[in-house]
Amino acid sequence: MKEIIYLLDLDPKMEKEVYSSIEKISKILKKKGLKLMMSPPKCRSCGFEFYRVKASKCPRCKSQRIQEAIFVIR
Numbered sequence: 001m002k003e004i005i006y007l008l009d010l011d012p013k014m015e016k017e018v019y020s021s022i023e024k025i026s027k028i029l030k031k032k033g034l035k036l037m038m039s040p041p042k043c044r045s046c047g048f049e050f051y052r053v054k055a056s057k058c059p060r061c062k063s064q065r066i067q068e069a070i071f072v073i074r
């Protein structure tokens, strides 16, 4: 199965809009039998997972080596 991966570099102010867009996209994909999955941003130093789309600094180890959120459609 083909996978489409998006790497996002978002303005934090855009986050709400992005979430509502993701919801809409998710519904459309569902009708087509596809699934949208999000892998949240992750700290590269300690592995901390964020619960938001955009993250810049790890609250646990203060590292700024953050891996961006990844969206996968399958």
Ligand SMILES: [Zn+2]
Pocket: 043, 044, 045, 046, 047, 048, 058, 059, 060, 061, 062, 063
């Ligand atoms: Zn960390």
